[in-house]
Amino acid sequence: MPEYYSGNVVDNHRDAIEEASTAIETDLFIGGKFRQSEGGDYFETVDPTVKEPIAEIARGQKTDVDAAVSAAADAADEWGDTVPPERQEVLRELAERIEDNVEEFTLLESLDSGKPLDVARGEVERAAEFLDYYAGVCRSIEGKQLPYDSDALIYTRREPYGVVGQIIPWNFPLVMVAYKLGPALATGNTVVMKPAEQTPLTALRLAREAQDVVPDGVFNVVTGFGEEAGQPLTEHPEVRKLAFTGETTTGHAIMKSAAERAVPVTLELGGKSPFIVFPDGDLDVAVESVAGVMYYNTGQSCDAPSRVFVHDDVREEFMEKFIERTHEEVVGDPLREGTTMGPLASEAQFDKVTSYLDVGRDEGATVETGGGIPESEDTEHGYFVEPTVFAEAQNDFRIAQEEIFGPVETVISWSDYDEMIRQANDTEFGLAAGMATNDVSLANQTAEKLEAGNVWVNKYATLPPGTPFGGYKQSGIGREHTRETLLAYTRCKTVDIDTTHSPM
Numbered sequence: 182m183p184e185y186y187s188g189n190v191v192d193n194h195r196d197a198i199e200e201a202s203t204a205i206e207t208d209l210f211i212g213g214k215f216r217q218s219e220g221g222d223y224f225e226t227v228d229p230t231v232k233e234p235i236a237e238i239a240r241g242q243k244t245d246v247d248a249a250v251s252a253a254a255d256a257a258d259e260w261g262d263t264v265p266p267e268r269q270e271v272l273r274e275l276a277e278r279i280e281d282n283v284e285e286f287t288l289l290e291s292l293d294s295g296k297p298l299d300v301a302r303g304e305v306e307r308a309a310e311f312l313d314y315y316a317g318v319c320r321s322i323e324g325k326q327l328p329y330d331s332d333a334l335i336y337t338r339r340e341p342y343g344v345v346g347q348i349i350p351w352n353f354p355l356v357m358v359a360y361k362l363g364p365a366l367a368t369g370n371t372v373v374m375k376p377a378e379q380t381p382l383t384a385l386r387l388a389r390e391a392q393d394v395v396p397d398g399v400f401n402v403v404t405g406f407g408e409e410a411g412q413p414l415t416e417h418p419e420v421r422k423l424a425f426t427g428e429t430t431t432g433h434a435i436m437k438s439a440a441e442r443a444v445p446v447t448l449e450l451g452g453k454s455p456f457i458v459f460p461d462g463d464l465d466v467a468v469e470s471v472a473g474v475m476y477y478n479t480g481q482s483c484d485a486p487s488r489v490f491v492h493d494d495v496r497e498e499f500m501e502k503f504i505e506r507t508h509e510e511v512v513g514d515p516l517r518e519g520t521t522m523g524p525l526a527s528e529a530q531f532d533k534v535t536s537y538l539d540v541g542r543d544e545g546a547t548v549e550t551g552g553g554i555p556e557s558e559d560t561e562h563g564y565f566v567e568p569t570v571f572a573e574a575q576n577d578f579r580i581a582q583e584e585i586f587g588p589v590e591t592v593i594s595w596s597d598y599d600e601m602i603r604q605a606n607d608t609e610f611g612l613a614a615g616m617a618t619n620d621v622s623l624a625n626q627t628a629e630k631l632e633a634g635n636v637w638v639n640k641y642a643t644l645p646p647g648t649p650f651g652g653y654k655q656s657g658i659g660r661e662h663t664r665e666t667l668l669a670y671t672r673c674k675t676v677d678i679d680t681t682h683s684p685m
């Protein structure tokens with residue numbers, strides 16, 4: 182990896198974009214080939230650290246989606262007939278291709294999303310790890326023999342849907358590709374994927390590797406905007422299954438499209454996850470569990486613990502430690518060694534997060550630290566905000582109810598357990614939750630009461646492959662990252678044979 186750490190941030194990024202240019206694909210990937218969109222239009226993907234374009238990317242439209250679905254449909258029978266060991270080989274090789282090109286993927290991911298290089302590298306490795314997980318777990322696909330009629334052989338088969346449409350967001354670009362592509366290919370489906378318009382580069386880079394590894398038409402990528410390329414994918418009559426990660430309101434729209442054709446959906450949507458600090462909890466553990474995820478990726482994680490419920494008895498000490506930890510964040514150029522927090526990923530995100538800084542103040546929360554835009558040579562050209570802690574907030578404040586998707590923590594005090602649990606659950610979301618306590622009974626009891634798909638105790642957001650992830654309530658439908666996910670990508674067929682009439 183060359184050095185980008187000298188000179189000013191704009192020059193650093195221009196050099197890095199130049200360096201990355203050979204890794205950039207700009208066209209749609211359909212039927213194993215890169216090609217322009219039918220209309221020949223392009224859009225810019227922008228480096229959020231310096232607000233400069235990185236590349237012009239094909240702007241896919243309905244006709245392109247039609248072409249991609251058609252390519253996926255043509256490939257579906259042959260790929261659907263493969264056996265798990267063959268699919269395992271393909272997934273494993275795709276994972277290896279990522280591992281072999283970690284630095285290229287890392288630089289693209291960092292430039293496109295603003296993630297610090299170390300963070301981007303960790304995620305690129307995680308993407309490979311997840312493809313490898315699905316390579317392994319695809320061997321577990323099996324049917325059942327059902328012993329309910331002595332004159333019959335009754336068994337079930339798990340069959341692929343055929344063409345699957347997958348729409349992913351910009352906060353974890355390559356990781357999301359792996360989360361979605363892994364289970365779809367493992368189960369014998371073919372895929373048309375629509376990456377987020379803000380961060381298309383790593384999905385396209387993976388398509389370049391897929392050209393050698395995945396049969397033509399099995400994995401297709403249509404870049405473009407939500408309404409132009411995403412919506413036609415959700416409406417296409419030959420798409421038999423949809424999976425989406427993104428905002429809850431977009432999830433509603435996708436579910437409505439899917440309802441027209443009774444297409445099943447997997448949805449991973451927003452969150453406003455609580456973290457509960459009990460008076461007996463280890464405060465250092467609590468602080469690191471919260472800050473380590475809240476500030477990771479500049480707070481742009483759906484499962485970020487964005488509401489902290491701190492018991493009155495430990496409030497002061499917790500706040501002191503939490504603010505100290507917040508000050509340890511190094512906000513700056515993602516290409517500079519030591520940076521822990523880069524910019525927000527886009528202008529829209531910057532406008533949204535900064536508007537919530539005003540909302541919090543107007544609602545009467547106190548700004549304990551941050552609350553503005555950092556001023557430094559590294560940050561003056563990009564979409565940077567300060568890590569911010571709001572205290573003395575109430576759970577019905579907008580900053581406690583609405584997903585900000587930035588490094589903004591809302592701290593709420595509590596003293597009565599039942600009331601605290603009521604408030605922790607009093608949100609439309611239910612993605613995740615966490616707590617710090619040394620009392621195992623209390624941890625179990627609280628985990629049971631929390632309305633969330635994932636609950637962590639004395640840690641937060643550890644999600645190794647194989648552990649189910651997904652939301653309650655408006656945070657989504659279905660579980661990803663696990664063997665159970667394979668069920669969502671297959672249909673069950675029951676075969677019942679009269680054995681008295683068949684020479685079995």
Ligand code: ADP
Pocket residue numbers: 348349350351375376377378405406407408410411412415426427428429431432434435
């Ligand atoms: P955000 O607003 O944070 O970008 P979205 O939920 O809008 O989050 O975007 C997530 C993904 O969904 C992106 O790939 C985006 O292009 C796509 N998308 C947005 N709107 C639609 C839509 N109406 N139909 C299908 N996909 C959409």
